[in-house]
Amino acid sequence: MIDHNKPLCRKLIVVEGIYSNYGDLAPLDRIWAVKDKYKYRLMVDESHAFGVLGATGRGACEHFNLKPGQVEIIAASMSHAMGSVGGFCVGDQTTVEHQRLSGSGYCFSASLPPYLAAAGIHMLRGMRPGGPLVEALGRLHGRVRAFRGELLKGVPGLKLYGGSVPSPVLHLHLARPSGSEAADGAVLRRLADHMLSYGGVLVGVSQYSALEARRPPPSLVMYVHLGLGDRELAVAAAALRRAAKEVLKQ
Known part of the structure; x- marks a missing residue:
C-alpha cells in the first residue's frame, strides 16, 4: 500500500x-x-x-x-x-x-x-551490436586519445583542460591569464584567426552568457570527430603550436 x-x-x-x-x-x-x-x-x-x-x-x-x-x-x-x-x-x-x-x-x-x-x-x-557505428566508435576513441596525447605534450602558452579524459570536446586555456576575461578572450580570438589564416584550421573561442553566475575562463574550443583523419589532426596540432608561438610570443 x-x-x-x-x-x-x-x-x-x-x-x-x-x-x-x-x-x-x-x-x-x-x-x-x-x-x-x-x-x-x-x-x-x-x-x-x-x-x-x-x-x-x-x-x-x-x-x-x-x-x-x-x-x-x-x-x-x-x-x-x-x-x-x-x-x-x-x-x-x-x-x-x-x-x-x-x-x-x-x-x-x-x-x-x-x-x-x-x-x-x-x-x-547503427548502434546495435555489430552495427557500423560500433566499429566507428573504436576509431573515434582512438583519435581522441591520440589528439589529446599530442596536446598534452605541450603547446606554448596554453594548457589543456581535463587531461586524458575520453571526451572529444577539448578546451585550451591560457597558461598565464591576465585576469581580464575580455583581454584573454581577445588574445584567444587572435590565436584562432591565425590558425585559420595560416593553417586553414577552424577553431572556436568560448562565449558565455553574462547571466551565468560562474563562467569558465575563456578558452579555445576544439572538437574531434570521425571526419578528421590522422593527417588533419596532425595539421591542427602543428597550426596550434605555430599560432601560439606567433601570437603569444612563447
Whole structure:
C-alpha cells in the first residue's frame, strides 16, 4: 500500500554526461552512489555524450556501466551525433507519458518532419551490436586519445583542460591569464584567426552568457570527430603550436 502521509521525494540530481563548457565528464559512478544512498532521482543530459561515449555509443551512462533502470531520466539532443533536430527523453512509463502529453510535439503539432525522424532511426540502428557505428566508435576513441596525447605534450602558452579524459570536446586555456576575461578572450580570438589564416584550421573561442553566475575562463574550443583523419589532426596540432608561438610570443 502507498503511504500517502509520507513526504514525496522530489529531490533530483541533474547532470550532463559531457559538459560542453569544460569538456569533462560527470563522475556518474560516484553520483549514482550518492543518489542511491539518499534515494534521490537522477537525470542525465546525454546531448554531447550520446553517440560518442560507451562501447556502443549510448553515452556517459554506458561509459560508467550504469543500466537504464538505474537512471530515472535520460535526455539528449538529436542535433549532435544523430544528425537530426529535436531531442528525446526516456524513463519509466510515468515519465514518458508526462513528457508525451507536455511536449511541444503534442501541444503545438511541432513534431519532426518524417525524413528527420528517419535519419535519427537510421543512426539508432547503427548502434546495435555489430552495427557500423560500433566499429566507428573504436576509431573515434582512438583519435581522441591520440589528439589529446599530442596536446598534452605541450603547446606554448596554453594548457589543456581535463587531461586524458575520453571526451572529444577539448578546451585550451591560457597558461598565464591576465585576469581580464575580455583581454584573454581577445588574445584567444587572435590565436584562432591565425590558425585559420595560416593553417586553414577552424577553431572556436568560448562565449558565455553574462547571466551565468560562474563562467569558465575563456578558452579555445576544439572538437574531434570521425571526419578528421590522422593527417588533419596532425595539421591542427602543428597550426596550434605555430599560432601560439606567433601570437603569444612563447
